[in-house]
Amino acid sequence: MKNAPSIEEHVEMYRKMIVVRRLEEGLGRLHKEGKTRGPIHRCDGQEAVGVAATAVLRDGDKLTSTHRGHAHYIGKGLDVYPVIAEIFGRATGSCAGRAGHMLIADAEKGLIGGNAIVGAGIPAATGMALSMQVLGRKDVAMCIFGDGAAQTGICHEAMNMAALWKLPVVFVLEHNQFGLTVPSSVQSPVADLSIRAAGYNMPAEIVDGNDAVAVYRAVANMVDRARQGLGPGLIEAKTYRWEGFSTSDMGGYQTPEDIAAWKARDPIRISYDALKNEVGAAALDEIEREAGAEVAAAFAKALSDPFPAFAVPSAYAAYSGAL
Amino acid sequence: MKNAPSIEEHVEMYRKMIVVRRLEEGLGRLHKEGKTRGPIHRCDGQEAVGVAATAVLRDGDKLTSTHRGHAHYIGKGLDVYPVIAEIFGRATGSCAGRAGHMLIADAEKGLIGGNAIVGAGIPAATGMALSMQVLGRKDVAMCIFGDGAAQTGICHEAMNMAALWKLPVVFVLEHNQFGLTVPSSVQSPVADLSIRAAGYNMPAEIVDGNDAVAVYRAVANMVDRARQGLGPGLIEAKTYRWEGFSTSDMGGYQTPEDIAAWKARDPIRISYDALKNEVGAAALDEIEREAGAEVAAAFAKALSDPFPAFAVPSAYAAYSGAL
Amino acid sequence: MAMMRYAEALNAALREEMQADASVFLFGEDIGRYGGVFKVTKGLMEEFGELRVRDTPISEQAMTAMAVTAAMTGTRPVLEIMYADFVPLSLDALINQASIYEYIWNGQVRMPFVLRTQGGGGAGAGAQHSKSLDSMLAHVPGIKVVAPVTPADAKGMLKSAIRDSQPVVFLEHKLLYNTRGEVPEDADFTVPLGKAATRREGRDVSIFATSRMVLEALKAADALEKDGISAEVIDLRSLRPLDVESIATSIARTNHAVVVNEGWNFCGYAAELSATIMDRCFDDLDAPVARVTLPDMPVPYSEPLEMAVLPDAGKIRDAVLRVVK
Amino acid sequence: MAMMRYAEALNAALREEMQADASVFLFGEDIGRYGGVFKVTKGLMEEFGELRVRDTPISEQAMTAMAVTAAMTGTRPVLEIMYADFVPLSLDALINQASIYEYIWNGQVRMPFVLRTQGGGGAGAGAQHSKSLDSMLAHVPGIKVVAPVTPADAKGMLKSAIRDSQPVVFLEHKLLYNTRGEVPEDADFTVPLGKAATRREGRDVSIFATSRMVLEALKAADALEKDGISAEVIDLRSLRPLDVESIATSIARTNHAVVVNEGWNFCGYAAELSATIMDRCFDDLDAPVARVTLPDMPVPYSEPLEMAVLPDAGKIRDAVLRVVK
Numbered sequence A, B: 001m002k003n004a005p006s007i008e009e010h011v012e013m014y015r016k017m018i019v020v021r022r023l024e025e026g027l028g029r030l031h032k033e034g035k036t037r038g039p040i041h042r043c044d045g046q047e048a049v050g051v052a053a054t055a056v057l058r059d060g061d062k063l064t065s066t067h068r069g070h071a072h073y074i075g076k077g078l079d080v081y082p083v084i085a086e087i088f089g090r091a092t093g094s095c096a097g098r099a100g101h102m103l104i105a106d107a108e109k110g111l112i113g114g115n116a117i118v119g120a121g122i123p124a125a126t127g128m129a130l131s132m133q134v135l136g137r138k139d140v141a142m143c144i145f146g147d148g149a150a151q152t153g154i155c156h157e158a159m160n161m162a163a164l165w166k167l168p169v170v171f172v173l174e175h176n177q178f179g180l181t182v183p184s185s186v187q188s189p190v191a192d193l194s195i196r197a198a199g200y201n202m203p204a205e206i207v208d209g210n211d212a213v214a215v216y217r218a219v220a221n222m223v224d225r226a227r228q229g230l231g232p233g234l235i236e237a238k239t240y241r242w243e244g245f246s247t248s249d250m251g252g253y254q255t256p257e258d259i260a261a262w263k264a265r266d267p268i269r270i271s272y273d274a275l276k277n278e279v280g281a282a283a284l285d286e287i288e289r290e291a292g293a294e295v296a297a298a299f300a301k302a303l304s305d306p307f308p309a310f311a312v313p314s315a316y317a318a319y320s321g322a323l
Numbered sequence C, D: 001m002a003m004m005r006y007a008e009a010l011n012a013a014l015r016e017e018m019q020a021d022a023s024v025f026l027f028g029e030d031i032g033r034y035g036g037v038f039k040v041t042k043g044l045m046e047e048f049g050e051l052r053v054r055d056t057p058i059s060e061q062a063m064t065a066m067a068v069t070a071a072m073t074g075t076r077p078v079l080e081i082m083y084a085d086f087v088p089l090s091l092d093a094l095i096n097q098a099s100i101y102e103y104i105w106n107g108q109v110r111m112p113f114v115l116r117t118q119g120g121g122g123a124g125a126g127a128q129h130s131k132s133l134d135s136m137l138a139h140v141p142g143i144k145v146v147a148p149v150t151p152a153d154a155k156g157m158l159k160s161a162i163r164d165s166q167p168v169v170f171l172e173h174k175l176l177y178n179t180r181g182e183v184p185e186d187a188d189f190t191v192p193l194g195k196a197a198t199r200r201e202g203r204d205v206s207i208f209a210t211s212r213m214v215l216e217a218l219k220a221a222d223a224l225e226k227d228g229i230s231a232e233v234i235d236l237r238s239l240r241p242l243d244v245e246s247i248a249t250s251i252a253r254t255n256h257a258v259v260v261n262e263g264w265n266f267c268g269y270a271a272e273l274s275a276t277i278m279d280r281c282f283d284d285l286d287a288p289v290a291r292v293t294l295p296d297m298p299v300p301y302s303e304p305l306e307m308a309v310l311p312d313a314g315k316i317r318d319a320v321l322r323v324v325k
């Protein structure tokens, strides 16, 4: 099948999804223990979108993410340890503790970066694609964004320019059915947001966001087009978040039936089932154990790392200031 | 035919189009004589859109306009004299000389108002419709906006909310083929912008913007729906502006062939031809003469009116200020 | 009087004004069914229905523009913008729309809307969720900007804001929602906009503070007492219009001033305070006004970094010591 | 040296930098085929092609955000925002994006882009096309803001801005484009950002002005000479970083200061100047700093009204007379 991932690639996606799941579970536990600071947005249940979409990318390709970016970060190749260290504000974090979990970047890996202004990642990726077109590079930019973000004006402006100029950018709409607490039906009058791609003469495809292989293939087709200079495309991946909007979420707006139904379609389980005939359950279980151990070790190490020391940043120091 | 204008209504539209044309020509002449101040945006050739779309409205209905609003102003019932006086900054202008031609408002007539921030009229009308829905009024709001404005983010946000909440607002896209100087093909990858209405599950119709009757009927259908609480609609009226973007425009980007082709489809001529069998050429010629005389008199009077005197406005005076 | 949290006081103000005036309606992200991320609008959708308490898409730019024109046409909208950091998206509607029409249209329209938002740091929310953009908002003519600190003011000023005939930007602070205080329950209770409040009297220096910084200034004043310095603490409450008379009266007695605002320093709100004091009180001043503000840089995430940049009682005390030395 | 119009000097700067560096590209509304509404980009699309000189849709918000990230990934974008009045649409990209990343990402990225725009009144363009929002822009950390007045500075500072590794907001003025002056033709000619220029020396008062107001200050200084007052006129040129040393040096000699900016007064750029002068020069000042600004209201359309509100030589002279009296 065109652009299907290889078994190895699928196994790697499986592994990364487990890393993300263990990360989210660990954060949930530490939050309950009062050990986290600030809001944290978990993506349990929707790992396949971020992991599979980014599996298609090369290091030189750029990715912009959201406030709910853990799967995107791990997908784009970041180690879990500096991610955890950043989430806990440590000097060893990906951004030395300055960014926090919503804003993580790793420029070498092409992740630039998380963004907590909803919608802002969309023009951000589009601008990177503009840069690549001007420079004649063969890299592509990808933006992963939410169903809530699709209602922002900046989404419209960016998609219009991307399509108008045939920029090498791929838009991955992670449709998890909710904005912050409101269902998508309270945010837009259309259930399938990808219908809007026609308004930009841009191809679009809806995929099962809990099926890593389906996401990979659909995204890979769009990335291929973009890389060939044929312009942008939109993938709408339907998924669901099992947990609250963030650790501060008091819940109550997701029905137990919906959660149960979506949990029955756990993306990790779907990949497991697909892979077990190929590589055997034992190998997959071993991967799970190793991934779990990696995350546990990362938590242990990160949590004992030092906090950063404050210094006036030189780029800002030239100005009048109060320090 | 459903929602066709009566002969009397069509004659009145014919009259208003002539008023607007004479206004534009007069402004062009005075600009050449160095007697205008600031940019002035003429709408010669596209009068039918503004005049016919607003002919459908009642006084209680609200209208938001653009920087190119003369046909909208006259259509919504403003006399040409205070409009001219405002354009020339006189104390007798609709806004006492404070607004200038891009920002004219007449709250009693429901025109609130012109807007020189491209796109800003779209949420403005949507907000008025929101107010009507909250108050349970049966009035509707209308926004006339350009093909350039359709690319702004605020257009997307406003249309999404209007459709989501079934607000009583009608969007009239005056597609005159150009933004400021760039053709619409350089502004968006779709020729028919109304395709985007599907992205909001909103009805849309494309009409010949130079045919007042066609505009009237299409807009009336949408206004009816909106008034019944069935939600917003979009009319895309295809037209063309004969003159430059504004009086400061140095031109050169519109082909003589295009201009000639569109002049052959002068909206005033189209209405004249349609009406002459109904009311006779003599009556129409008489209307033209009267309209011309009215505009000429208005220019003469406005241009000899006094300028306003400056006073610190009380609503702003409470604050620290430099006067 | 009842003991209430700041968030509850706001909730009471909204409820009372909505009961009294059917043209008051609320809209904003997650304010309806969920009751708002800071729970200010809790229970209001149940009481007033979905037409008057509306959950919205994430569309701050259009929503603000809609508040302006809804207010022109018979309603009194109260818009919640979840974080002050998102207010840049509202600025076109404030600067190019709300600010101009009353004058430009020669008094034909009024725009009685309220834009509620909350800003400030200290919660580990990072560079895009911790800002105070007071100065940008207070720069816009024709708009009032207020920032109550006590629960009583929160209620009384929100009621005044809703009843005001001009646009009012109503600034809350994420660390104030859970603070408690006595609040009058009388539906007629309001607090006028435009008046500062002396929170502590003093002789040696006047500390003028905004929003949560008033609480830090009071702590600083306690510490300064031990240093032998008597500090007056004035809660400005109304950023625009500014109560210049109260400022001048205080400085006439203390001859020293420190201004505290949680926004950035350069072109910040504290700069206006400093400049206004220069305009009005030059001859009364024995030392230049000191500004205590956020340094000119993003708010970092990590706790020790965030604490290093946020203005606080310690930094206010240091500034006072420099000024009165 | 060649005699050039301000617009031509900008055009020369763009052409030279585009010739020297293939990563420099331009985008904005009507800047390509038409050459820009103020003709600053005339001929550049013909010379450099449509990839590097791009006409855009009306989408200021996304365009500014795109300039930020294009700059992060290898190019040096120069974005034209047609009027400063539209800059509110750019503010999210400046405040929440451009401002934070260099610090927040621990130096992983640089954002060498230039946002060119033009503001100011005097052309009968009305309340939505005549503003100077200098203070809002200069409030944003991590961003430079400059406003050249002479054609030579226009060229030299635009070249420096394009070569700078940080975001630069480059403020032009609609009434300056047709002013003429001598401009060096040397491709190596640049004018550093961050330095003020003394345009006229004087003993009795220092007038610090920005953008077109420098020309008004010079006219005022001429008139003041007849009043027997020797006024120094300093063109600040760089609004951020501000050349505080030059300000302090001048005031140390004149002991009087007037600051002039075409933006609104309250929380305006002039407030920062006044506050900075208070911080640095309190002991040198014989009188409070006077601010000459736009009053806090919209710019009216009608000529006599517009002239009544715009700061000009007459109002500057009046302010000086008050200060030195």
Ligand SMILES: Cc1ncc(C[n+]2csc(CCOP(=O)(O)OP(=O)(O)O)c2C)c(N)n1
Binding pocket: A066, A067, A068, A116, A117, A118, A119, A145, A146, A147, A148, A149, A150, A176, A178, A179, A180, A245, C029, C058, C060, C082, C086
């Ligand atoms: C401009 C802006 N408005 C509002 C918010 C507050 N907010 C954060 S996330 C969120 C919901 C986002 O929904 P979606 O894009 O679907 O992402 P998800 O959380 O579902 O991953 C909101 C409203 C924000 N961060 N930025």
Ligand SMILES: Cc1ncc(C[n+]2csc(CCOP(=O)(O)OP(=O)(O)O)c2C)c(N)n1
Binding pocket: B066, B067, B068, B116, B117, B118, B119, B145, B146, B147, B148, B149, B150, B176, B178, B179, B180, B245, D029, D058, D060, D082, D086
């Ligand atoms: C936000 C904003 N950006 C840019 C402009 C400058 N401008 C004024 S009109 C115009 C073109 C508008 O095109 P369109 O909406 O099609 O209206 P038309 O002039 O064709 O009637 C532009 C770019 C503006 N006024 N506002």
Ligand SMILES: [Mg+2]
Binding pocket: A146, A147, A148, A174, A175, A176, A177, A178, A179
């Ligand atoms: Mg979502």
Ligand SMILES: [Mg+2]
Binding pocket: B146, B147, B148, B174, B175, B176, B177, B178, B179
């Ligand atoms: Mg057009």
